[in-house]
């Protein structure tokens with residue numbers, strides 16, 4: 001997918017604008033707090049129906065306005081033109097349209113466009129809690145593996161119900177059915193995460209070499225307490241594990257095994273990157289993961305994702321900055337935001353568009 | 367006092383609390399009643415009160431009734447030995463209108479949901495098991511909503527029922543996820559019945 005144009009009114013601090021974009025690189029520059037991230041947010045909102053910063057819809061409306069309105073045209077890789085509209089009023093009237101048809105379910109919108117966002121906190125993918133890495137896998141798979149998201153939602157709901165039951169009473173006579181449901185959905189998640197991780201790993205290893213320049217091997221592997229060659233075996237192991245944990249679960253009052261406690265191990269040169277890698281290695285690894293995500297989305301969806309680089313330069317040295325920009329800028333439509341003109345060489349890309357962001361005004365520089 | 371009368375305002379406020387009625391709708395109804403003959407208002411008020419006083423739930427199946435057993439339980443032309451399990455009485459209405467089903471019903475009173483504090487003993491599961499024996503039920507159709515809770519309740523019931531000599535089916539997955547029977551159109555319900563699957 002790529003954006004052709006975007007029109008916006010009343011969104012965050014941004015002055016109304018109507019802009020056309022470059023099919024490859026769109027570079028936004030301006031001091032922090034002027035509206036760069038808000039601008040990226042409006043682009044992301046239109047194709048996902050929600051704020052990537054998880055803000056409430058109402059908080060996206062400009063102080064001086066009673067609603068916001070965003071409309072843009074995009075083309076997919078088959079050159080089909082799509083028009084997206086999103087609006088929200090302060091009284092809660094939110095409307096999302098594709099080609100002038102109001103959408104019924106958010107999933108209709110979300111499934112259309114792949115997006116990959118690089119942000120300044122992405123290094124948490126490597127250094128942070130396992131939840132960061134599970135979210136990375138879940139997002140990638142929900143965009144590429146049909147049925148993954150709905151199964152994951154079911155799993156989360158069953159998990160919540162099962163935990164509520166463990167919290168309120170030891171059993172109540174129906175823990176077994178919740179366990180059965182949990183095991184069924186959970187085994188599917190483990191299997192799919194494991195299978196999809198293989199191609200993601202290959203991409204990530206390649207990109208890591210590109211970024212680090214060295215012959216250092218990056219390897220991703222799925223870690224779980226629940227082994228098994230196929231779904232039948234995983235189900236049996238999962239059920240067995242929960243049986244072993246029955247007493248601990250009744251004491252701790254929550255579910256103690258399952259894909260919600262798994263992790264993705266990142267090794268560099270055979271050592272756990274989370275513990276042993278240098279700052280530079282960790283940053284390169286986080287970028288390699290995101291690049292692998294973009295590549296995997298492009299391959300499996302047969303439609304390239306739109307890439308957003310939100311202020312990632314401050315953490316990177318000049319050579320990593322430029323490598324990253326070249327790796328994404330030539331392949332995907334890219335929106336990159338940086339505070340200073342000096343952040344990138346002017347001749348880095350053959351052709352691109354540069355926008356200046358100042359006090360909420362976004363203007364094209366010729 | 368926006369309406370010039372505390373009584374009128376009070377009526378509008380009460381109407382707004384009803385499902386599906388907004389501020390404007392409440393105002394329209396209230397003003398309509400105000401301009402109607404007194405007789406009409408009295409009849410409406412009586413209708414409200416007598417529904418509340420005289421309509422209860424069938425002790426056997428849980429559907430609405432004025433007397434003891436509801437009209438479905440006392441209807442001798444219903445297919446014997448067949449029960450359809452639904453969550454709420456309102457779903458009996460939808461199924462009856464569809465005309466796709468000629469057996470009797472059992473209203474469960476909800477679905478199992480620990481998050482809402484609803485456990486099996488809060489539902490009419492024991493009475494259901496008693497009915498299966500007493501009424502010699504040979505087939506049970508589970509018509510529960512398609513969400514996680516509906517499916518888990520169906521699973522719970524089908525496991526309870528393995529000890530009984532009864533065929534358990536559930537409505538085919540033609541039902542969109544998250545939908546309740548109340549909002550199904552008749553054709554969809556008919557298809558769901560024809561395609562019911564063994565559990």
Ligand SMILES: [Zn+2]
Nearest residue numbers: 424427436439
């Ligand atoms: Zn009855």
